[in-house]
Amino acid sequence: MTQSQEQNSKQTPVRIWNIPVRLFHWTLVACFITAWLTRDNRYLDIHVFAGYLMTGLILFRLLWGFIGGPYACFHDFSFDWHEVLDYIKGVLNKKPPRFLGHNPAGSWAIYLLLTLGVLIVITGLLGLGGEERQGPLAGLLNYPQGKRLQDLHELLAWLMLCVVGTHLIGVLVESLLHKENLVRAMLTGYKPAKADTIAAASQWKTATVMVIMIIAGGVVWFQGYLTATPEQPYQPFVGPDLPDHDLWREECGACHLAFHPSLLPARSWKTMMAEQDTHFAEDLFLEPDTVAEIEAFLVENSAEQGLTEAAWKINQSIPKDQTLLRITEAPYWLKKHQEISDATWQDPKVNGKVNCAACHLDAAKGTFEDAAMHLPN
Ligand code: HEC
Numbered sequence: 001m002t003q004s005q006e007q008n009s010k011q012t013p014v015r016i017w018n019i020p021v022r023l024f025h026w027t028l029v030a031c032f033i034t035a036w037l038t039r040d041n042r043y044l045d046i047h048v049f050a051g052y053l054m055t056g057l058i059l060f061r062l063l064w065g066f067i068g069g070p071y072a073c074f075h076d077f078s079f080d081w082h083e084v085l086d087y088i089k090g091v092l093n094k095k096p097p098r099f100l101g102h103n104p105a106g107s108w109a110i111y112l113l114l115t116l117g118v119l120i121v122i123t124g125l126l127g128l129g130g131e132e133r134q135g136p137l138a139g140l141l142n143y144p145q146g147k148r149l150q151d152l153h154e155l156l157a158w159l160m161l162c163v164v165g166t167h168l169i170g171v172l173v174e175s176l177l178h179k180e181n182l183v184r185a186m187l188t189g190y191k192p193a194k195a196d197t198i199a200a201a202s203q204w205k206t207a208t209v210m211v212i213m214i215i216a217g218g219v220v221w222f223q224g225y226l227t228a229t230p231e232q233p234y235q236p237f238v239g240p241d242l243p244d245h246d247l248w249r250e251e252c253g254a255c256h257l258a259f260h261p262s263l264l265p266a267r268s269w270k271t272m273m274a275e276q277d278t279h280f281a282e283d284l285f286l287e288p289d290t291v292a293e294i295e296a297f298l299v300e301n302s303a304e305q306g307l308t309e310a311a312w313k314i315n316q317s318i319p320k321d322q323t324l325l326r327i328t329e330a331p332y333w334l335k336k337h338q339e340i341s342d343a344t345w346q347d348p349k350v351n352g353k354v355n356c357a358a359c360h361l362d363a364a365k366g367t368f369e370d371a372a373m374h375l376p377n
């Protein structure tokens with residue numbers, strides 16, 4: 001523990017925070033604010049970038065806690081609760097000891113912030129993978145599981161906001177009690193101290209590498225916007241494909257789009273396959289083996305499985321005692337398309353409600369992403 005008692009005489013500015021620590025601190029602040037402001041799904045790509053940047057920063061800080069030199073290293077951090085209590089008592093008596101590095105309460109704020117940061121990143125990735133089928137954990141969870149992780153993600157973010165608030169109050173109180181501007185110290189790195197105090201090295205080379213990596217990461221992540229054209233507007237994410245099946249695609253894609261199994265509940269598919277000889281006034285002439293194989297694929301990936309948000313919501317919207325044979329009759333589908341006029345449905349470029357691919361570029365894949373929605377004209 002680096003500690004220097006208040007000494008009024010012969011204080012000179014000494015570098016306490018090296019550049020990587022300060023860069024970490026303020027970039028993390030920027031990430032947190034950005035992620036907060038972009039929590040709406042419309043800005044998901046910016047939100048996710050802030051999350052990845054935060055991941056990189058936290059990993060860096062954990063490493064830097066071992067190799068970052070004096071004041072940055074974890075062995076300079078207090079872990080003992082008693083020291084925290086003593087420190088808080090000192091604050092209440094308006095005589096807290098002065099620490100050049102982190103005081104015990106500040107150390108605990110950092111442990112909490114790093115832990116919460118890690119948990120937020122993990123729940124964020126699980127939620128993104130489950131709800132949106134995107135990111136490195138895409139498809140690991142289904143939509144409803146992803147949604148639950150997403151709720152946890154939000155709760156943790158609120159907790160982190162509380163810790164940030166406490167940290168800010170701590171900074172303010174200590175700045176007032178010691179009559180020193182701690183915010184400025186985190187910007188410049190310098191604090192007044194005795195001349196023989198150990199100073200932190202600037203570590204500008206590491207900081208330069210950090211800046212280059214942050215900029216390069218941003219360019220790679222947002223390059224779609226740089227290369228976008230009106231014909232090919234940037235689609236931010238591409239997730240892994242939904243389950244596919246050759247025989248199904250061949251037999252059920254002959255007359256219309258092969259509607260993905262996730263678009264109707266299992267009971268609908270079973271009824272439809274049982275009545276395949278009177279399929280919307282058509283006889284599909286399928287052999288029993290073929291019926292069984294296709295039905296197995298349809299049931300295995302039906303709407304109840306919640307493979308996508310649309311699947312889950314379609315299933316939720318259909319009353320349990322109803323067996324619909326049309327996706328276009330599901331309440332969720334009707335709600336999502338209620339604003340489309342009859343004239344649009346009859347437009348030759350659309351050619352009816354069943355022709356999903358006229359407006360959804362990813363209809364054949366079954367994902368129905370917002371970004372792939374594209375009304376003709
Ligand atoms: C011989 C042609 C043909 C084949 C093959 C065929 N269908 Fe159809 N399907 C139709 C017709 C016709 C309609 C009614 C289209 C309309 O209303 O415009 C229809 C409608 C549907 C609908 C309802 C679409 C909606 O939401 O309104 C579903 C679901 C469907 N078919 C599933 C299947 C499945 C599953 C298979 C494979 C087992 C299959 N179809 C194979 C002709 C076919």
Ligand code: HEC
Nearest residue numbers: 309310327336340344350352353354355356358359368370
């Ligand atoms: C005339 C163009 C058009 C056709 C054809 C069409 N859709 Fe859509 N669809 C839209 C529009 C526009 C929206 C966006 C509604 C919104 O954002 O609220 C939408 C939204 C959706 C959504 C919700 C996506 C989400 O936000 O989760 C699903 C699922 C969907 N459509 C499925 C289908 C299916 C299945 C078919 C074929 C049976 C189909 N659509 C046919 C225009 C169309």
